[in-house]
Amino acid sequence: MSRILTVRGGVPLKGRIQVRGAKNLVPKAMVAALLGNAPSTLRNVPEIKDVEVVTSLLQLHGVTVVKDPVTGDLTLDPANAKTASSSEINTHAGDSRIPILLCGPLIHSIGHAFIPDLGGCKIGDRPIDYHLEVLRKFGAVVDKTGGGILISAPHGLKGTKISLPYPSVGATEQVLLSATRAEGITELSGAATEPEIIDLIAILQKMGAIISVQTDRTIRIEGVNELSGYVHTALPDRNESASWASAALVTGGDIYVEGASQRDMMTFVNTFRKIGGGMDIHDDGIRFYHKGGDLKPLVLETDVHPGFMTDWQQPLVVALTQAEGVSIVHETVYENRFGFTNALTRMGANIQLHRECLGSVPCRFGQRNFIHSAVISGSTPLTGTTIDVPDLRGGFSHMIAALAAQGTSTVTGIDIISRGYEKFTAKLDGLGADFDVHESSKVLR
Numbered sequence: 001m002s003r004i005l006t007v008r009g010g011v012p013l014k015g016r017i018q019v020r021g022a023k024n025l026v027p028k029a030m031v032a033a034l035l036g037n038a039p040s041t042l043r044n045v046p047e048i049k050d051v052e053v054v055t056s057l058l059q060l061h062g063v064t065v066v067k068d069p070v071t072g073d074l075t076l077d078p079a080n081a082k083t084a085s086s087s088e089i090n091t092h093a094g095d096s097r098i099p100i101l102l103c104g105p106l107i108h109s110i111g112h113a114f115i116p117d118l119g120g121c122k123i124g125d126r127p128i129d130y131h132l133e134v135l136r137k138f139g140a141v142v143d144k145t146g147g148g149i150l151i152s153a154p155h156g157l158k159g160t161k162i163s164l165p166y167p168s169v170g171a172t173e174q175v176l177l178s179a180t181r182a183e184g185i186t187e188l189s190g191a192a193t194e195p196e197i198i199d200l201i202a203i204l205q206k207m208g209a210i211i212s213v214q215t216d217r218t219i220r221i222e223g224v225n226e227l228s229g230y231v232h233t234a235l236p237d238r239n240e241s242a243s244w245a246s247a248a249l250v251t252g253g254d255i256y257v258e259g260a261s262q263r264d265m266m267t268f269v270n271t272f273r274k275i276g277g278g279m280d281i282h283d284d285g286i287r288f289y290h291k292g293g294d295l296k297p298l299v300l301e302t303d304v305h306p307g308f309m310t311d312w313q314q315p316l317v318v319a320l321t322q323a324e325g326v327s328i329v330h331e332t333v334y335e336n337r338f339g340f341t342n343a344l345t346r347m348g349a350n351i352q353l354h355r356e357c358l359g360s361v362p363c364r365f366g367q368r369n370f371i372h373s374a375v376i377s378g379s380t381p382l383t384g385t386t387i388d389v390p391d392l393r394g395g396f397s398h399m400i401a402a403l404a405a406q407g408t409s410t411v412t413g414i415d416i417i418s419r420g421y422e423k424f425t426a427k428l429d430g431l432g433a434d435f436d437v438h439e440s441s442k443v444l445r
């Protein structure tokens with residue numbers, strides 16, 4: 001039974017919240033522990049659903065995962081790694097896309113892997129063709145079966161040359177997790193270089209891997225026979241940090257995001273400044289606040305790192321509905337990432353969606369009929385309404401729109417938000433939001 005949020009809007013969010021390890025690194029770091037010949041310890045682990053899903057998937061495969069009751073640090077021991085039944089994997093995988101990244105490590109440790117049909121946010125069809133192509137290039141045999149894919153490598157994985165058609169984060173991680181213990185050298189061109197990728201490389205290097213990142217998005221990996229365990233503190237979640245920054249703008253608030261790292265958010269910081277947001281940047285976090293006066297409209301294009309991160313777009317679009325003037329957002333990473341704007345329009349926002357590339361460069365979706373550009377005309381008052389959360393980032397955007405709207409909103413399906421935002425209702429509480437969380441007729445908070 002999923003929880004329901006009743007939000008009474010119009011209250012500025014003010015106070016301090018803590019952001020911990022990145023949702024888009026921590027599960028991959030947990031999978032990397034499978035490659036080690038000794039236990040690993042991961043620090044700064046957030047309590048989010050994606051970590052729970054990967055914990056149960058790893059335990060299913062014989063990995064012991066022990067959580068420190070005080071710090072939340074995880075110690076993972078892959079000594080007894082074993083196969084798991086496809087039905088069990090299907091049950092535990094939920095709507096996570098992480099199972100596809102278990103392939104390389106499982107093939108190295110037990111010779112094969114089973115991947116159920118994958119989930120993940122509905123922001124496009126989320127194919128895995130790059131992943132399967134990468135595994136085949138390493139010498140794996142990929143067999144599609146009912147309900148999933150069986151992948152094996154009777155002769156082990158061999159280093160190879162790979163060129164990605166698009167700097168896919170997941171496919172880059174697939175290469176890193178497969179190549180580090182493959183025989184010989186792997187050269188990956190067209191790689192993703194997001195901060196979470198670099199943090200995963202740091203983890204693998206701690207384990208004994210030999211990996212170099214060149215200036216032209218080429219990553220070179222020299223396979224080694226074995227890897228040790230690691231001890232690593234996960235980098236902070238730049239996507240959660242940016243989400244709360246947008247929440248401060250949308251509600252006219254002032255939020256100190258402890259843990260926000262300027263280094264990983266340089267493009268966001270520039271954009272936040274251009275829209276007219278206030279910032280004080282410190283070593284242990286960033287204060288994001290609404291300075292009063294009008295917010296300025298923007299022309300914005302999402303891109304792979306170091307461009308404007310696609311996961312930052314949805315919460316910022318809510319802020320753009322409150323800017324004085326016309327803003328344009330061209331989403332170039334996912335083909336269908338504006339579905340969340342329907343609810344904003346119902347609340348009073350003026351957002352028009354287009355098939356054309358409304359940006360400086362034509363992207364992969366331009367002539368393929370995908371609605372991937374938005375024109376936002378502000379500022380428009382938002383009125384509370386009933387909202388069903390569509391996906392993780394869209395859901396956070398709906399939540400902050402409800403917090404800014406006049407009147408009351410009922411937000412259902414909020415458990416999706418728990419996939420990537422640690423203790424978000426407690427954080428809202430601490431920031432002074434006026435809301436109730438309830439399940440059917442019971443009020444939980």
Ligand code: EPZ
Pocket residue numbers: 023024025097121124125126127128129130131132166167168169170171192194239310311333334335392393420
């Ligand atoms: C990761 O997804 C993140 N998720 C996403 O964050 C993030 O938006 C994305 O990278 C881009 O930075 C996790 O790390 C768990 P991709 P991933 O492979 O790896 C296409 C969030 O809200 N593609 O870089 O799945 C794909 O369809 C989530 O935290 C293929 O065509 O992203 C997309 O258009 C959302 N074939 C583009 O590449 C493939 O085999 C980028 O996807 C793989 C990807």
